[in-house]
Amino acid sequence: CQPCRRGCATCEDDAPCLIQEDRALRAAVLSCQACCMLAVFLSMLVSYHFRQSKARLVLLETILFGSLLLYFPVFILYFKPSIFRCIVLRWVRMLGFAIVYGTITLKLYRVLKVFLSRTAQRASYVSSGRVLKMLGLILLLVLWFLAAWTVGMLENVEKNIPLVIRTQTARGLHFYICGHDRWDYMMVIAEMLFLLWGSFLCYATRAVPSAFHEPRYMGIALHNELMISAAFHVVRFIMVPSLHPDWTLLLFFAHTHGTITMTLALLFIPKFLHAGSPLREEIAAEVYEDELDMRRSGSCLNSSIASAWSEHSLDPDDIREELKKLYRQLEVHKTRRMAANNPHLPKKRSSRRSLGRSIMRR
Structure with a gap:
């Protein structure tokens, strides 16, 4: 008798039991993602160059840094899942989301506060530094949540409750993924509630005049993230446990570029078009x-x-x-x-x- 293939507890023939990944496809996805991350990094350098004469661009640099974190999940999913990678996957997602969409929402809040002032005097201007301080409070809350989740996951590992689980496709081929629990649902609900608050601010600032229609572009970015992420999380929780890892990688890749790449395009293209005048x-x-x-x-x-x-x-x-x-x-x-x-x-x-x-x- 010949030995069974790797990953097979029992077998009747030489058929594989584990998923066979398409290395060429995964390498192409990783290369494209690396090019996008390089473009974001170069945009940070360009933004820093303009910040020497325009201090308000510090918020755009913050958005670029957060988007860089949101590009990392595709890199993490390229490799085999492990406890460390599953933990880092949540950290980069939550921190990147809080930085990017927290900054956008706070910028809308700043516009709304100035516009709805009912006094004859000029309303107190919310500077970029103050926006960053408010963003810091949001990040402290996110860090506290992630730290509590990490401690809980490590305790579960000590109790032999696995964070990396083995599942299978409809054809019976096995593979390993990062397991989901109630904490993941809480993260998604928090993201959706935050985006709904941003949507309310977009509605409140719809009549605010703007030189380059920045509130309008920020509103489009928030609603785009809300709709695409809602569909993504439904597919993620229902289909991913039985979806081929290559398709899972493509799903995260499409979600990343449908949301964060679109957000960067909406926010930065108008800025760079008017940077020369x-x-x-x-x-x-x-x-x-x-x-x-x-x-x-x-x-x-x-x-x-x-x-x-x-x-x-x-x-x-x-x-x-x-x-x-x-x-x-x-x-x-x-x-x-x-x-x-x-x-x-x-x-x-x-x-x-x-x-x-x-x-x-x-």
């Missing part, structure tokens, strides 16, 4: 701020008149003062619009820049 970008940004100021002044005027009418204390002087503020905002808005539509006109230097230049001359 700093003057027009500067003018458009000022128009954007003036539009926000005008909207806030209009909202403040409406609320002030409504409040005065409800209290039967209409004061003509107060209404006249509010109208003057609104007229000033309209005049500034008209001037900025004229400058934006006619970039050949000389741009008036702001007082702060003139003061800065005079100090430098001294």
Whole structure:
């Protein structure tokens, strides 16, 4: 009698019992993934170059770093599953998701906070540093969850509850995968709830004017992630336990590029298209701020008149003062619009820049 093939407890012939992987297909997928990761890394270098003159691009660098983590699951799935790889798979997914979509959602929150200010004065601006601090709080929560999950998994391994399980296809061929438990369902639910909150912010900021329609692109990215990830997780939990490892690798590959690659394209292509025209970008940004100021002044005027009418204390002087503020905002808005539509006109230097230049001359 000849010995059974590797992985077969019993056999009747020389038929294999373990999955035979397509090495050429897996190598092609890995090569494509490596090229994408290299492109992301080069984009980080380009973004850093522009950040020397545009400090707000630090948030885009953060998104690039998070996307780099989200590209790693395909690399991990290329190799045979192990306890270490199964743990790292969850870590890079959760951290990358929190960094990328946490930054996008917080940027939408910043736009919403400025736009919905009901005071006549300019709302306190949420700087990039403050956004990073809020993102740090989200990451601390994610790290706490992942640490608790890791400790629980290691305790299960000590109790002989395997993290890597053996399963089989419909044809009876065996292979090994990282097992799923209730923690994985909790991770998916947390991701979906976070994306739904981002969807609410997209709806709330749908009327906010923007120079390059950035809130619109961020909204498309969030909804794209929500729909594709929902379908992906359904397939992952139902079909992957009996799906060929090559198809599982392709599934994760398609999910990665359908979500994170699309997100990067939506966020960075408009930025790089306008990177070569700093003057027009500067003018458009000022128009954007003036539009926000005008909207806030209009909202403040409406609320002030409504409040005065409800209290039967209409004061003509107060209404006249509010109208003057609104007229000033309209005049500034008209001037900025004229400058934006006619970039050949000389741009008036702001007082702060003139003061800065005079100090430098001294």
